[in-house]
Amino acid sequence: MTTDIETISMLRDSLERYTAEQYDFLKRWRVLEQPAGYSAAAWQNYAEFGWLALRLPEEEGGLDGDAVAQGAVMEVVGRRLLMEPLLASALLATGLVVKLGSPGQQAELLPALAEGRLKLALAHEEQLDGQSCWVEAGQLTGAKQGVLHGDAANRLLVTARDERSELQVYLVDATGEGVERQAYRLVDGRRAANLRFFGTPAERLGDEGSPSAADVLATAFDEASVALCAEAFGAASCLLEITNEYLKVRKQFGKPLASNQVLQHRMADLYMLKEEIRALTRTAQQAMLLPAAERGRVVSGARAYICHAARNIANEAIQMHGGIGVTEELEVSHYFRRLMVNAALFGGRDWHFTRFVESTLKSA
Amino acid sequence: MNKTLRDRAQRLREEVREFCRHEMPAALRDKSHRHQVLDKDDYLQWMRLLDAKGWVVGHWPQAYGGRDWSSLERFVFEDELARHGCPWIIPFGVKYVGPVIYTFGSEEQKRRFLPGIVKTEEFWAQGYSEPGAGSDLAGLRTQAVRDGDHYVVNGQKVWTTYAQWADWLFCLVRTGNDGKPQNGISFLLIDMRSPGVTVKPIHTMDGYHHVNEVWLENVRVPAANLVGEEGAGWTYAKFLLKNERTAGAIVGLAWHVLERLKKLARETTRDGQLLIDQPLMRNRIGEFELRFMALQEVAYQAVESMVEGTDNGGEASLIKVRGTELYQEVAEALVEALGAAGIAYDTAALHSAGLPPLGDDDVGGILKEHFYNRAATVFGGSSEIQRNIVAKAVLGL
Ligand SMILES: Cc1cc2nc3c(=O)[nH]c(=O)nc-3n(C[C@H](O)[C@H](O)[C@H](O)COP(=O)(O)OP(=O)(O)OC[C@H]3O[C@@H](n4cnc5c(N)ncnc54)[C@H](O)[C@@H]3O)c2cc1C
Numbered sequence: 022m023t024t025d026i027e028t029i030s031m032l033r034d035s036l037e038r039y040t041a042e043q044y045d046f047l048k049r050w051r052v053l054e055q056p057a058g059y060s061a062a063a064w065q066n067y068a069e070f071g072w073l074a075l076r077l078p079e080e081e082g083g084l085d086g087d088a089v090a091q092g093a094v095m096e097v098v099g100r101r102l103l104m105e106p107l108l109a110s111a112l113l114a115t116g117l118v119v120k121l122g123s124p125g126q127q128a129e130l131l132p133a134l135a136e137g138r139l140k141l142a143l144a145h146e147e148q149l150d151g152q153s154c155w156v157e158a159g160q161l162t163g164a165k166q167g168v169l170h171g172d173a174a175n176r177l178l179v180t181a182r183d184e185r186s187e188l189q190v191y192l193v194d195a196t197g198e199g200v201e202r203q204a205y206r207l208v209d210g211r212r213a214a215n216l217r218f219f220g221t222p223a224e225r226l227g228d229e230g231s232p233s234a235a236d237v238l239a240t241a242f243d244e245a246s247v248a249l250c251a252e253a254f255g256a257a258s259c260l261l262e263i264t265n266e267y268l269k270v271r272k273q274f275g276k277p278l279a280s281n282q283v284l285q286h287r288m289a290d291l292y293m294l295k296e297e298i299r300a301l302t303r304t305a306q307q308a309m310l311l312p313a314a315e316r317g318r319v320v321s322g323a324r325a326y327i328c329h330a331a332r333n334i335a336n337e338a339i340q341m342h343g344g345i346g347v348t349e350e351l352e353v354s355h356y357f358r359r360l361m362v363n364a365a366l367f368g369g370r371d372w373h374f375t376r377f378v379e380s381t382l383k384s385a
Numbered sequence: 386m387n388k389t390l391r392d393r394a395q396r397l398r399e400e401v402r403e404f405c406r407h408e409m410p411a412a413l414r415d416k417s418h419r420h421q422v423l424d425k426d427d428y429l430q431w432m433r434l435l436d437a438k439g440w441v442v443g444h445w446p447q448a449y450g451g452r453d454w455s456s457l458e459r460f461v462f463e464d465e466l467a468r469h470g471c472p473w474i475i476p477f478g479v480k481y482v483g484p485v486i487y488t489f490g491s492e493e494q495k496r497r498f499l500p501g502i503v504k505t506e507e508f509w510a511q512g513y514s515e516p517g518a519g520s521d522l523a524g525l526r527t528q529a530v531r532d533g534d535h536y537v538v539n540g541q542k543v544w545t546t547y548a549q550w551a552d553w554l555f556c557l558v559r560t561g562n563d564g565k566p567q568n569g570i571s572f573l574l575i576d577m578r579s580p581g582v583t584v585k586p587i588h589t590m591d592g593y594h595h596v597n598e599v600w601l602e603n604v605r606v607p608a609a610n611l612v613g614e615e616g617a618g619w620t621y622a623k624f625l626l627k628n629e630r631t632a633g634a635i636v637g638l639a640w641h642v643l644e645r646l647k648k649l650a651r652e653t654t655r656d657g658q659l660l661i662d663q664p665l666m667r668n669r670i671g672e673f674e675l676r677f678m679a680l681q682e683v684a685y686q687a688v689e690s691m692v693e694g695t696d697n698g699g700e701a702s703l704i705k706v707r708g709t710e711l712y713q714e715v716a717e718a719l720v721e722a723l724g725a726a727g728i729a730y731d732t733a734a735l736h737s738a739g740l741p742p743l744g745d746d747d748v749g750g751i752l753k754e755h756f757y758n759r760a761a762t763v764f765g766g767s768s769e770i771q772r773n774i775v776a777k778a779v780l781g782l
């Protein structure tokens with residue numbers, strides 16, 4: 022399944038046009054100031070333009086977007102540092118509903134997701150290692166942490182063990198009884214939540230006909246990782262453009278900073294890193310069609326490399342801006358913080374690096 | 386290196402350690418352990434505590450209330466404090482302008498200003514950088530025009546740390562435009578309450594207000610507040626920058642953050658294994674330890690060469706570049722190792738004893754420091770400028 026090129030370029034163009042008008046850095050300030058940590062109005066616009074249906078099958082009026090199509094969106098997310106739960110809800114959680122949900126659940130959830138009425142967040146990570154949340158007789162008990170947009174979501178997808186100790190995904194009303202939410206800001210201004218469940222009513226996502234939840238989750242995390250690669254590419258490209266421009270206009274010692282060869286070389290290195298990010302993102306997108314083991318190897322390799330490369334670019338962008346680089350006022354520090362958050366999502370660099378090394382040595 | 390000097394430095398280190406462990410008031414110790422945001426009163430308390438020990442101006446000559454510390458003692462003092470995670474010694478009075486005043490100032494200026502600096506009764510800020518004069522400090526344009534027994538000052542300073550608390554600003558101004566840009570710079574002491582002084586906050590990415598813009602509009606400064614000679618300010622500025630770069634603190638800071646990384650690695654299980662037992666983490670910590678050892682040894686020997694007068698002028702740059710770059714990388718690794726806790730940021734909790742959303746009570750402070758210290762390779766002479774100094778002054782390139 023591949024999304025055709027025209028659909029992708031339309032998607033990219035419309036997002037770029039919209040965000041250029043509605044989500045430039047100055048307008049984004051107003052979003053940052055909102056207590057919700059994202060713009061409800063923008064979210065509604067995304068729904069109207071059909072972007073929230075990106076992950077839906079065509080039968081449901083969706084775009085059936087593959088990794089490349091998702092990447093086109095995520096690249097703009099990275100360029101503009103969009104705050105809305107596109108990754109958390111429209112890609113990751115919606116993807117889980119598409120792959121795991123029973124026909125009844127899909128019929129109920131997918132239209133609401135596409136219309137923006139419903140926001141989902143996936144609660145997966147736990148404080149102690151492993152998965153200790155469990156469901157018994159339809160009631161969920163346990164705790165999750167660091168749930169991206171966990172406070173904005175109306176409903177949650179929660180990973181937990183069923184009575185047979187198998188990993189499942191459960192659908193939980195986020196505002197209902199037996200859920201405690203502790204919401205907080207991330208360093209980049211988006212929000213997340215820690216959650217506790219006390220016998221909370223939980224409905225399994227899927228039925229007898231659904232594939233293994235563990236397999237679907239593993240694919241979904243890889244898909245999210247690939248989306249983050251594309252986002253990193255968008256952010257890194259912008260940082261490079263901004264820094265390049267700054268070095269040309271900022272003068273010290275009577276000449277532009279750009280005339281210092283040492284800075285020219287540093288920029289050349291950053292350019293190379295950015296091109297590597299681009300290439301690896303594309304490779305990782307294509308790897309989503311490969312068998313699980315090879316897919317994981319390539320995706321984790323890309324992710325590990327890109328985390329490092331993007332951080333390098335962000336650090337250097339700050340350094341070459343001098344004092345202004347560490348201010349709240351300038352975009353640069355916002356890209357820095359976004360990349361810092363993203364590097365910690367869905368497995369940090371070490372996790373991906375280890376996965377890459379292990380599976381490379383196994384397959385060699 | 387003279388053994389008596391070494392012994393003295395070692396004794397000082399032990400005294401400082403004792404003080405950090407047993408004499409720091411609990412409230413201040415807790416705040417600084419958590420890297421909480423300190424307000425002016427916290428700093429006042431801290432500086433006065435150090436003064437009570439006779440340390441805050443230990444590096445000054447005895448004639449002005451100091452202890453005649455050698456560079457080594459000064460280094461050891463700053464290093465040890467930083468290792469214990471103590472608050473910053475706000476340098477503008479005690480380290481920067483004080484020595485300029487007692488070295489180049491008039492008797493009247495010494496009488497007027499030095500006691501207030503020693504006792505931290507007056508707060509100082511450093512008015513060097515301008516929008517157009519960062520690395521190229523000599524490019525500064527703030528004008529001071531003589532008018533009878535006053536100067537009339539116009540211009541803008543930027544990045545002025547804690548100007549919002551300052552009573553006084555020591556300021557580089559342009560009094561002449563002849564020849565090289567370094568000529569015609571003068572060193573003025575400006576009362577922050579003078580009409581025409583406006584302070585505007587700049588927020589840094591840690592979410593706080595450390596730095597400012599300082600606007601000077603027709604500010605009348607008594608000519609008696611000129612330090613030394615008109616037009617000789619660059620000499621004093623360079624003298625001061627040399628003091629700015631004697632960075633014992635950076636070695637201690639690097640040590641402190643590395644210890645914190647090891648503590649976290651020993652206490653955190655991830656993917657079924659303690660971080661400290663994971664090969665990647667062991668390797669990383671090992672590399673950091675190795676670089677720290679090199680930093681520490683090079684720093685010590687550099688400081689000893691300063692005491693002996695065999696230094697070549699590149700030592701301070703070496704310590705600053707290696708120290709700040711190591712510090713930043715360890716802090717980055719620490720934040721990364723925190724996982725989900727390393728991206729959660731509750732700025733309100735940093736003003737109180739509140740807990741961060743995830744992780745230990747110092748996690749918010751760790752992030753705050755990580756953000757702020759991205760600037761450690763920018764201020765006090767950026768890493769690029771330090772390398773230029775080494776290339777030119779030491780290597781003759
Ligand atoms: C948190 C903070 C606190 C500060 N506190 C004070 C204060 O209290 N008082 C005060 O006066 N100033 C203060 N400063 C200012 C600080 O000294 C300047 O930021 C510093 O001198 C760099 O100047 P700049 O920011 O204008 O950067 P620029 O000089 O514009 O430099 C931008 C980048 O270009 C590089 N660069 C510049 N020239 C060269 C060259 N020739 N070759 C190679 N690379 C070059 C720099 O290294 C840097 O990476 C503070 C700054 C910060 C960030």
